[in-house]
Amino acid sequence: MNVQKTTFKKTDEKIITALVDIGQDKPLSKITVSDITKLLKINRGTFYLHYSDKEELVNIMEGQLNKAIRKKLVGVMDELLVLNFSNKKSFPHLLDLFHFLNANKxxxxxxxxxxxxxxxxxxxxDILKNNLLVRVKQLTGTQTFIATIPDRYVIHIVISGIIDIIEFWLKEEDSLSEKEISDILVNTRVLSPYQLLNL
Known part of the structure; x- marks a missing residue:
């Protein structure tokens, strides 16, 4: 990679960092290109060399995150849908996912x-749901679940449980390690709420 491309990429990263920094105190809908250029002490022309507007900046940032998460989830579903964890001590795909989430926390x-x-x-x-449905079909040959609960509720319960743990971990100030949160996510897939409450 030549110097010009490296400099361009570094400026891209600085613009994204500025957007996130401003977003700590200001809603995304209220952030302007001027807010970003003022914080970075660059002119608007420099911003527009990188992005056509704020929306493109946000779309590119989110697209990069989504693409990486989609790729990392392929192996994660295999690990989360394992039925017998007794012989399984490590979950490398899950650890890799949480390492990525932590690096982009x-x-x-x-x-x-x-x-x-x-x-x-x-x-x-949606990415989680699609990965879940594909993996369940590979394991069972079908995408129907327990007969006593409508399928859409089953999917919602499973996906929400995973998402809630990830969101809670992201928002925690004194976070658990990537290994600890991976173990929690795995354990909560097989333990009932009554077991978690030690009842």
């Missing part, structure tokens, strides 16, 4: 927070 925490993008998590839920 500031961006993700902002996107899923009150000043971020309310649609971002819906996209992640």
């Amino acid at each position: 500031k961006k993700l925490k902002w996107l899923v927070g009150p000043t971020g993008d309310p649609n971002f998590m819906d996209t992640i839920k």
